Amino acid sequence: MASEHLEHKLALLPDKPGCYLMKNINDQIIYVGKAKNLKNRVRSYFKSSHTGKVAKMVSEVADFETIVTSTNKESFLLEITLIQKHQPYFNIKLKKGTGYPYIKITNERDPQIKIVSKIKKDGGYYFGPYPNVYAAEETMHFIQKVYPLRRCNGYQGRPCLYYHMGQCLGACFKEVPKSDYEEQIKKIKSFLSGNTATVKRQLTKKMQLAAENMEFERAAEIRDQLHYIEVTVEKQKIISNDKTPRDLFNFYMDKGWLSIQIFFIRQARLMKREKRLFPIVDTAVEEMTSFILQFYNRRNNILPREILLPKGLPNKEISEILGVPVRTPVRGEKRDLLAMAHENAQLSLDEKFRLLEMDQSKTTGAMKEITDALGLPEGHRIEAFDHSHIQGADPVSAMVVFINGEPAKNFYRKYKLKTVINHADEAASTREVIRRRYSRLLKENKPMPDMIFMDGGEIQMDAAKDILENELGLDIPVVGMVKNDKHQTADLLFGDDDHHIDLNPRSQGFYLVQRIQDEVHRFAITFHRRVHTKHSLSSRLDEIKGVGPRTRTKLLKKYGSITKIAQASVDEIHSLGINRPTAQLIKVSLQKNAEVAKGSSHD
Structure with a gap:
C-alpha cells in the first residue's frame, strides 16, 4: 500500500509521456522507467498487486520523480540515458557503456554494417541509439538487402551464400573496388539520416502489388519493413546531429514561487536534468538572472559551449559575464526543448502547491477535524502518553508532542516509573506520569497543552482526569485512543461518560490520530527496551x-x-x-x- 506522501504525489501525475525515477528512503534512484502515460503507468505500481522483483522494488519506493517528454519515443531515449547515468539497482544490469543499440558501418577495407552497443573512436560511422532494438535489427537486415556491403568473414576463395542472395558485394572471392563501397555507404548514410521517401514509395508499391496478387504474407512482411523504417529513422528532438555542449534553462512563476528546470545536453543527448523551487522576493527576470550566474559561480560547474534561455532575460549581459554565447531559440528543435523545460517547470510547481495544500490538510486541517469531532475550540498542541513493561517489570511511560499536526520531538519526554514496581497497574502508572508532568509545568509556569491523548481506554482516562481535576485543578480535555482487535486505531473516547467518537477512517483527522498513536507507542517501546536491557545486564553482573x-x-x-x-x-x-x-x-x-x-x- 502506498504511503500518504506517495498517494498525494500519485494524484498529481500528468497524463503525458515521460520517464519516472523511483527513489528509496535514502533518496537513491532504484529504478528508472518510461511511459506513454505517466499517470497510468506509475499509479499501476501502487494500485495493483505484484510479485517477485516488482513487488520488492515497490516495497522500497519512498518517493518518485518524473520528467515529461514531448513524445513516447523521446522517453525511450531519455530512459536509457538515465539508466546509464544512475545505474539503478532494479533496472536490468548492463555492461558499462551499453544500452540501446547503434547501427555501425565499420572502418575496414571491406566494410560491414552491424548492430553495436556503444560508440568507439575507431573511424566507423554510427547511427542511433535506437530505442526499439528489434526494429533496429530489422532495419539493418533491410539495408543489407538493399545496400549490400560485406556480409561474410572475408576472402575465402569462393562466393558466399549472401553473395548468391545479392546481400554481399563479393569480398569473399574477389577484390571489391573502394568506389563501390563508397557509393553504397553514401546511400546508407542518406537513408539512416532520414531520406527514406524513395525507398518507402518503392516498398509501398511492392506491398500493394503483393496484396493485389493475394500474396498476403509477403504484403505483411513489407508492411512490417515500412514500420521498422519509420520507427528507426524517425527524427528525434533529444537526439540531433548538433553535438555542441549546451545548458538550457527555463522557468515558471506563480504565487511568489519560482520553478526552474536545467537541461544538460551533451553529445546531442539530454544527459541530466536538475530542478529548483523556491519563493522569490524580486521579479522573475531578476531572480532567474541571479540564479544562472550563481549556478556557475558557486557550484564550479563547467561552462558549456552555449546556454539557451527563454525570451525576456538579459542574454547579452549574462553572456558577457560568463564568457559563453547565450541565445534564445525561436524555431526548431532547440525551441521545442525549451518548451519542454517550461512544461516540466510548471508541472513541478503545480505539484509543489498541491502537496503544500495536502500537507496543510493533514496537519492544521487534521487538528481542526479532531477538535470539531470532539466539540472543542480549535487547538494546536497535543500531548500523548503510553506505558510499557514486560509482565510488570521495568515499567516506563513516554510522552510525545504534536504541534499543529506535526511531531515536535524536542518536547518528547521519558519517565521511569517509581510508584509501580514489578507489577502492571495502568491506573497507578497514569496517575504518576500525569502528576509528574503537569505539576512540573505548573511549578515552572509553562503553557499547558490543548488536549491530552491517552493510548488506552477508560482506566487511563479516568486516572488522568482524576489527577488533573481533583489534585492539580487543571481543566485539560483528556481523549482516549482506542484500538480494535487487530491492534489498529479505531476511534476516540471523550466526555464525562467516555463515549465513542467516530472519525471517518479516510479523513486526515483519523490519519493524525493514527500517527500519534503509532508514535507514542514506538517511543515507549524503544525506551522500555533500553531500560530493560540495561537492567538485565546489571542483574546478571550482580x-x-x-x-x-x-x-x-x-x-x-x-x-x-x-x-x-x-x-x-x-x-x-x-x-x-x-x-x-x-x-x-x-x-x-x-x-x-x-x-x-x-x-x-x-x-
Whole structure:
C-alpha cells in the first residue's frame, strides 16, 4: 500500500509521456522507467498487486520523480540515458557503456554494417541509439538487402551464400573496388539520416502489388519493413546531429514561487536534468538572472559551449559575464526543448502547491477535524502518553508532542516509573506520569497543552482526569485512543461518560490520530527496551560474587554488553582496576552463562 506522501504525489501525475525515477528512503534512484502515460503507468505500481522483483522494488519506493517528454519515443531515449547515468539497482544490469543499440558501418577495407552497443573512436560511422532494438535489427537486415556491403568473414576463395542472395558485394572471392563501397555507404548514410521517401514509395508499391496478387504474407512482411523504417529513422528532438555542449534553462512563476528546470545536453543527448523551487522576493527576470550566474559561480560547474534561455532575460549581459554565447531559440528543435523545460517547470510547481495544500490538510486541517469531532475550540498542541513493561517489570511511560499536526520531538519526554514496581497497574502508572508532568509545568509556569491523548481506554482516562481535576485543578480535555482487535486505531473516547467518537477512517483527522498513536507507542517501546536491557545486564553482573555497583559500572561503561564483557580477556578486565580473582570469576561465569544459553537454543 502506498504511503500518504506517495498517494498525494500519485494524484498529481500528468497524463503525458515521460520517464519516472523511483527513489528509496535514502533518496537513491532504484529504478528508472518510461511511459506513454505517466499517470497510468506509475499509479499501476501502487494500485495493483505484484510479485517477485516488482513487488520488492515497490516495497522500497519512498518517493518518485518524473520528467515529461514531448513524445513516447523521446522517453525511450531519455530512459536509457538515465539508466546509464544512475545505474539503478532494479533496472536490468548492463555492461558499462551499453544500452540501446547503434547501427555501425565499420572502418575496414571491406566494410560491414552491424548492430553495436556503444560508440568507439575507431573511424566507423554510427547511427542511433535506437530505442526499439528489434526494429533496429530489422532495419539493418533491410539495408543489407538493399545496400549490400560485406556480409561474410572475408576472402575465402569462393562466393558466399549472401553473395548468391545479392546481400554481399563479393569480398569473399574477389577484390571489391573502394568506389563501390563508397557509393553504397553514401546511400546508407542518406537513408539512416532520414531520406527514406524513395525507398518507402518503392516498398509501398511492392506491398500493394503483393496484396493485389493475394500474396498476403509477403504484403505483411513489407508492411512490417515500412514500420521498422519509420520507427528507426524517425527524427528525434533529444537526439540531433548538433553535438555542441549546451545548458538550457527555463522557468515558471506563480504565487511568489519560482520553478526552474536545467537541461544538460551533451553529445546531442539530454544527459541530466536538475530542478529548483523556491519563493522569490524580486521579479522573475531578476531572480532567474541571479540564479544562472550563481549556478556557475558557486557550484564550479563547467561552462558549456552555449546556454539557451527563454525570451525576456538579459542574454547579452549574462553572456558577457560568463564568457559563453547565450541565445534564445525561436524555431526548431532547440525551441521545442525549451518548451519542454517550461512544461516540466510548471508541472513541478503545480505539484509543489498541491502537496503544500495536502500537507496543510493533514496537519492544521487534521487538528481542526479532531477538535470539531470532539466539540472543542480549535487547538494546536497535543500531548500523548503510553506505558510499557514486560509482565510488570521495568515499567516506563513516554510522552510525545504534536504541534499543529506535526511531531515536535524536542518536547518528547521519558519517565521511569517509581510508584509501580514489578507489577502492571495502568491506573497507578497514569496517575504518576500525569502528576509528574503537569505539576512540573505548573511549578515552572509553562503553557499547558490543548488536549491530552491517552493510548488506552477508560482506566487511563479516568486516572488522568482524576489527577488533573481533583489534585492539580487543571481543566485539560483528556481523549482516549482506542484500538480494535487487530491492534489498529479505531476511534476516540471523550466526555464525562467516555463515549465513542467516530472519525471517518479516510479523513486526515483519523490519519493524525493514527500517527500519534503509532508514535507514542514506538517511543515507549524503544525506551522500555533500553531500560530493560540495561537492567538485565546489571542483574546478571550482580549475580557474580565480588561484583558491586562500582565494578558493574566500570564494566558496562567500558564494554556496553554482556557479550563484549565475555569476549574480553582476564587481563583486560583486570586492567580496569578489578582484582584478578574477581576478573577470573567474571570471565568464567559469563562464559558458562553463554554456553548454557547456546545449549538451550538447540533444544
